[in-house]
Amino acid sequence: MKGWRLIDYRIFLPSLLIIVAISIPFSMYESESLNLLNAIFDTIVDVFSWGYIWYALILLGAGLYLSFSKYGKVVLGNPNEKPRFTMFEYASILIAMGVGSTIMRTGMVQWTQVALDPPFGISPESQEALLWGNAYSMFLWSFQVFAIFVMAAPAMAYVIHVKKKPMMRISEACRCIFGDNFTDGLGGKVLDVLFLVSILSGAAVTLGLGTPIITYNVSELLNIDVTFGLTMIVTIIWVFLFSISAYLGIEKGIKRLSTFNMYLAGGLALFILIAGPGIFILDYFTDTVGHLLSNYLSLSLYTDSIAMETTTHVQSHMVFWFAYSATWAMLHSIFAAKISKGRTVKEMILTYLLAPTMLSWFATGVLGGLGVERYLTGQVSVLDTVQSEDPLHAIPNILSSLPWASVAIIAFVIVSMIFLTTTLDSTTYTIAAYTSKRDMSKVEPSRKLRIIVAAIITTLALILMQIGGLAPLEVISGLMGLPIIVIQFLTIYAAKKMMDQDKAWIYNVRKEQ
16 A cells, blocks of 8 residues: 555654553553552642743743744745735634634633632632633633744744755754754654654544543433443544545645634624623623733743642643643644745744634633523533533533524534544644655645544544543643653754754845835
């Protein structure tokens, strides 16, 4: 089969074997391994909370520096080259890749975790705790996390679109730092394998954790139990969709799905506003944005140091969120680099910082506002459900309180499914491009290779869901953010160094500038 011959097995096989080697023993001893991994993670929270907080802020600062300095006008391609996508298409793709189906879960129920365990010594379940709940949900999808996602992209885009290097890999981006011997030798392979391990595990976890968002709502709609059989059916349908999209490529698959889902998500939001408590949602959204902006710096630097022996949900979850985001950083950056041909450094960074943030805040305002209103009026016992069951159980309960509940649940399921589909087909596309032997500066990754990657991710996710290995792999994915952080800073330095060497701010800018 020709597709198999297109894979660079020197980095693909070691990555896959590492995932299997991690997953099987942890699955056999899930409780023990989870205790061990959670103990490690708790230690990181205790010792290194400050580090993750400053890491995210430094990346945001670096993004603003590259955008508004002389480097911002550098074109990622030939000068005056027309961008591959319109700005709406470009932003839609970055939104779909950046937030995925996770925004549907965090937007609807993340506020409950903070309301029950609020920061800054606030009383649980109080009005202020409810305000902090949605503000923190918005903060999760704000400038720091998207800076984490995009800040390796300038180096990767410069390598592919300006340098015209054939391999779209982290090792290639760092060639200007470490030299040819390291890049072409064992050191370069270690960097590339580390990237693939983080992405393969993250993709499997995302598929495994994203599926329940669908299954809980489908079970409510059809009045059936959530079983592994239902999970498998939903997963197979999902895989079929994202395999088709990945096969069609960016132009015919990912772009069309992403732009279509923007309209569909907007329609769902409008339906909730009209059929639900629209005035309350808009008022609560306004209050939440004001509260977030007023306290943005305090939340960004929050470590809860005075509490000493206790840890709030915000502190521990923020560290996990930044660590887990770091795990995905290279995937987002490489995909953003691939679709940014013809864009300037400034356009790429600021679009990724602003477009997903604005969409996420709006989605959180609508979905979270609906849940809070239902809790305050007593129509849905949201906090009781979250405390006694899986928080995802609260989602169909909240949606069922709307008029035409079946329509609301179906729309929610479709939007969630397309969001996850676009995330996973972007993942499949990126992994295929990363492991391909073909010249990625000139061609797209093989369609057969994309299907092979999709099949591998699906098989891994289903096996882990069946044997119970997702939970350890989720924690491991978060822990793997530590080495990725080092690589991110290397790529930022590499981008600056390459542009300095080429004097790109003089020779690779649009003529009108």
